[in-house]
Amino acid sequence: MAKRIDVTDVDIFYGAFHAVADVSMTVEPRTVTAFIGPSGCGKSTLLRTLNRMHEVIPGAHVQGSVELDGTNLYAPGVDPVAVRRVVGMVFQRPNPFPSMSIFDNVASGLRLNGVKNKKVLSEAVERSLVAANLWNEVKDRLGKAGIGLSGGQQQRLCIARAIAVEPQVLLMDEPCSALDPISTLAIEDLIGELKEKYTVVIVTHNMQQAARVSDQTAFFNLAAQGKPGKLIEIGSTEKIFSNPDQKATEDYITGRFG
């Protein structure tokens, strides 16, 4: 299922504002890649171009190519809706659908794909909730509202919702930043399990988290406010954290840098 991502010469804009410049990278299937860097350097922006969510903002556009196993997601004629059905996303703030039950939240993606069969749905819901380490906590109240859960449970619900459709890639934008340490650990463990099946890209401000969960780390930085963010260095997490090529990377990782 997992797919390889090739980002080539990508420039990202919000209207006239050049937010991210000239990024190229490769993400191997069944790996976890972490994006790190100071606030405003364009990590979320780049992540959102990987499933064409960037362009839902009025005026936002992208140049360059993002290939999923050789298929350019930005080729003319590619439907962004179809892209988002194979590249799932988990947001910084848990965002279950408030009007839906736990079950319906997890089933929502499948229903969008036209799955109606009750049995298929309930099997998929159980499988996804088990995979998201949430099943035991909610199995007796699947009919209750999704927003009645705790923050950490809601985030795992959102992960279950994202993986219920069996995407090829899973994007996570600071999925633990609103969570307590125990929920954070639960989600980190989960990421470790998810990479057996999916290609995972995660944005995080937590160096230890990047070091714990990722195989590959990309460091972004921006020269100055108002200048575009750039990819400074990408490499195996081990190398980036022990012996980076760039001084800026080392400064950032060791905390000598804002």
Added chain:
Amino acid sequence: MSVTETGESEALDPTRSPVAGHKDVSAHTPVPAVNPSPRRGAAPRASDSRSGVKLAKIGRAGDRTFLGVSAGSGALIVLLVVFVGVFLLVLALPSLLDNKANFLTSQEWKVSGSELRFGIAGLLWTTVLSSVVAMAVAVPIAIGVALFITQYAPRRVAGPLAFLVDLLAAVPSVVFGLWGIAVLGPRLVPVSEWLSTHLGFIPLFAPGIRSPGTVFVVAIVLAIMILPIVTAISRDVFMQTPRDHMEAALALGATRWETIRTAVLPYGRSGVISASMLGLGRALGETIAVMIILSKPADNAGFVPSLFAGGETFASKIANNAQEFDTPSKTGAYIASGLVLFIVTFAVNAVARVIAERGHAKS
């Protein structure tokens, strides 16, 4: 702690309630660190040599003033509503007691002469029918327009379109009445005829009068009149759909319509229901346009419950006969019908509240 304890140990215990002696209160309610009532404060004791911390006096004049003003305004509204209700009831009661016909089920209306015979069945039917049909026509259109403005239209189209709809609200109802009877009504006659020939077996669509002064035309005009308010409120609630919800749907690969269905409509549901009820309330009470359009059946004509018949609503009946309010008994009869309109409108608003609340509780 006992009731008779000394002030000293009270001041030492920060969890102790300032309401001295009320053991139960102090045991169950978390006590704010700062004494809420400055007059009873422990400030003098705080300067005691053994006590730990000196607490400032916090002024609460603003709170008290605001509480006074807002509670006063609230009470005023309640009083006004009660006052209007009581006023209507007191003036209507004598006529209601003299009434020889059944007030609720009769369609008669004879208020001059020796005997009072009046009932509101016909008025109630025409009022509710025209308003409900108006709502049924207006609400789907309003939702469609609001969705188009907020979700589909490019900004340079959305702005002017929203403005245009708002402009509709500025048209005076007398103009709507004239337009309805002179322009829209005649053009709707063929539609009415087509409907009554094909669906005439249903009493609602039974053939009625050949003029444009039908309940049907009134309903369409009312629909146009309530369209702006329903659209404006729906547009506002749709616009406020949290980005989070919409992005959650989009990221799952929802199309625009699916995003609307999974994120926008559930979020706006209770708002749209409230808006519809507000529109319904306006339609129920609309007077001048209805009065101009609706043709009054002859006094001896039987009551026809069809959309294509003429008739009178509460409001148009009262307005049509305003110059007749010469004796208290006559006036009382009209006021009694006004009271029913008041109650119906009140009930509609109450139902809207309940539905809106329930929508919130669920989400």
